[in-house]
Amino acid sequence: MDIEKKKLLVLLSVLAIAVIIGTIVLAASSAEDDESDNGCVQMFGKRMLGEVNRWRMRIRERGSQFIEVSDEFKENVIEIAEGDEDVQDLLNDGYNITNVRPIIKVVVEGDGSVEARAVEAIIWLEKDEASHGVAWVDLDEASVAKIVILTRTVVKP
Numbered sequence: 001m002d003i004e005k006k007k008l009l010v011l012l013s014v015l016a017i018a019v020i021i022g023t024i025v026l027a028a029s030s031a032e033d034d035e036s037d038n039g040c041v042q043m044f045g046k047r048m049l050g051e052v053n054r055w056r057m058r059i060r061e062r063g064s065q066f067i068e069v070s071d072e073f074k075e076n077v078i079e080i081a082e083g084d085e086d087v088q089d090l091l092n093d094g095y096n097i098t099n100v101r102p103i104i105k106v107v108v109e110g111d112g113s114v115e116a117r118a119v120e121a122i123i124w125l126e127k128d129e130a131s132h133g134v135a136w137v138d139l140d141e142a143s144v145a146k147i148v149i150l151t152r153t154v155v156k157p
Contacts, residue, residue: 067101074100077121119140120136122135133148134148
């Protein structure tokens with residue numbers, strides 16, 4: 001019985017050392033990633049998350065390639081957006097609508113039938129290389145639900 005206890009003690013010691021070494025390696029790799037405040041990055045490191053983000057982008061890009069948006073849909077969404085005072089101010093300020101993409105809700109019913117319809121749309125706005133905006137249009141309410149404007153300032157020394 002003493003031999004079994006010794007084997008168990010050695011096995012637990014090796015396991016504890018492996019956990020400590022793994023923790024040190026993860027801490028060292030996350031120390032290189034100081035610019036991140038994401039716990040996921042601290043746990044997995046930039047390399048793995050970079051790969052995950054590349055796959056996400058591929059899925060998004062390829063997913064939107066398969067959805068053909070009619071001119072009628074685009075015109076309807078743009079008409080709703082242009083009716084919004086804030087969007088109108090942006091357009092008057094020099095922003096241009098560069099893209100319209102639907103947000104599609106897909107519902108699978110109990111009998112297996114599938115219903116898909118556009119519930120919202122996203123409008124991309126651009127003013128110049130440094131000013132971009134996105135407007136979410138609620139198609140059921142025929143109104144703009146949210147606008148986000150991003151402005152990048154580049155300072156050259």
